[in-house]
Amino acid sequence: MGGLEERAVFRAHAAEGVLLLGGGAAILLQLADPRVAHGVARHSDFAARPFDRLFGTLDYVYAVGFGDAGLAADAVRRVNARHAPVRGTADAADAAVSYSAFDADAQRWVASTLLAVALEVHERVWGPLDRASADAIVRGYAPLGFSLQAERQGWPSTRAEFDDWWTTRLAGLRVGYAARGIARTLLGASAALPPGSALLLPPLRLMTAALLPPAIRDGYGFRWTPRAARVAEAWLAGVAAIWPRLPRRLRDAPMRISLERARRRYAEREHRGR
Numbered sequence: 111m112g113g114l115e116e117r118a119v120f121r122a123h124a125a126e127g128v129l130l131l132g133g134g135a136a137i138l139l140q141l142a143d144p145r146v147a148h149g150v151a152r153h154s155d156f157a158a159r160p161f162d163r164l165f166g167t168l169d170y171v172y173a174v175g176f177g178d179a180g181l182a183a184d185a186v187r188r189v190n191a192r193h194a195p196v197r198g199t200a201d202a203a204d205a206a207v208s209y210s211a212f213d214a215d216a217q218r219w220v221a222s223t224l225l226a227v228a229l230e231v232h233e234r235v236w237g238p239l240d241r242a243s244a245d246a247i248v249r250g251y252a253p254l255g256f257s258l259q260a261e262r263q264g265w266p267s268t269r270a271e272f273d274d275w276w277t278t279r280l281a282g283l284r285v286g287y288a289a290r291g292i293a294r295t296l297l298g299a300s301a302a303l304p305p306g307s308a309l310l311l312p313p314l315r316l317m318t319a320a321l322l323p324p325a326i327r328d329g330y331g332f333r334w335t336p337r338a339a340r341v342a343e344a345w346l347a348g349v350a351a352i353w354p355r356l357p358r359r360l361r362d363a364p365m366r367i368s369l370e371r372a373r374r375r376y377a378e379r380e381h382r383g384r
Contacts, residue, residue: 120250127364132227134318141289221255244269285329316342
C-alpha cells in the first residue's frame with residue numbers, strides 16, 4: 111500500500127463521525143494515567159465547560175489529520191499554549207505524581223487512547239479491518255502525538271505492534287481518585303449541558319462502559335451487570351445497523367464543522383496580527 115493510498119485509508123476512517131461515540135471512553139482511558147488525571151483536575155473546569163476538552167481535542171485531531179500545513183501548525187500552537195501552565199506535583203493515594211502537559215510519554219498515551227478506541231468503534235460498525243488497512247490507520251494516528259511532544263520514533267508501525275504495546279500499558283494502569291471525580295462530572299447531569307441533552311446520558315454511559323477494557327471499567331465503578339451489557343450491546347448494534355446507511359455528507363459532518371471552526375479561529379488570529 112503506497113503513501114497516498116495509506117493516507118486515503120486513514121482519512122476515510124478518521125472522517126467518520128461515529129468515532130465520536132468513543133470520545134467518553136478515550137477520555138476515561140486518558141484519565142486512567144495519573145499524570146493526565148491530575149493535570150486535568152487542577153487545570154480545567156469540566157463542570158462549568160464540559161465540552162471544552164472535547165471540542166479542543168476534535169479541532170486538533172481534524173486540523174492535523176485533514177487540514178493544510180498552516181491550519182495544522184496553528185492547531186499545534188493553540189494546544190501548546192493551553193498546555194504551557196499545566197505542570198506540577200499532586201498527591202496520589204500512594205505517592206506524589208509529577209505531571210506536565212509537555213511530557214512526551216503522556217502525549218503518546220493520549221494519542222494511543224484515541225487510536226485504540228477508534229479501532230474498537232470502527233470494527234463494531236463495519237466489522238474487522240484487514241491487516242493492511244489497520245496498519246495504515248495505526249500509522250495515520252502517529253502525527254497526533256509527535257506534532258506535539260511525543261516522538262515519531264517508537265510509534266508502532268503495525269496493528270500487531272500497537273496491540274502488544276497497548277496490552278502491556280493497560281496492565282500498569284490504576285484508576286485513581288482524581289480520575290473518578292472527573293468521570294462523575296463528565297458522565298453526570300450538568301447545568302452546563304444543552305437543554306435536553308441529559309436524556310442522552312444513560313445510553314452514552316452504557317456505550318462508554320462497553321468500550322472500556324474490563325479492568326478500567328471496574329476501576330471507574332461502573333455497575334456492569336449482564337443486563338447493562340445486553341442493553342449497551344443493543345445500542346451499539348443499532349448504531350452499526352444504521353450508521354453505514356447514512357449519507358456520507360452527514361457521516362463526516364463533525365469533521366467539516368470542526369475544520370471550519372478551526373479555520374475561522376485561524377483567520378481571526380491572522381486578522382488581529384495585521
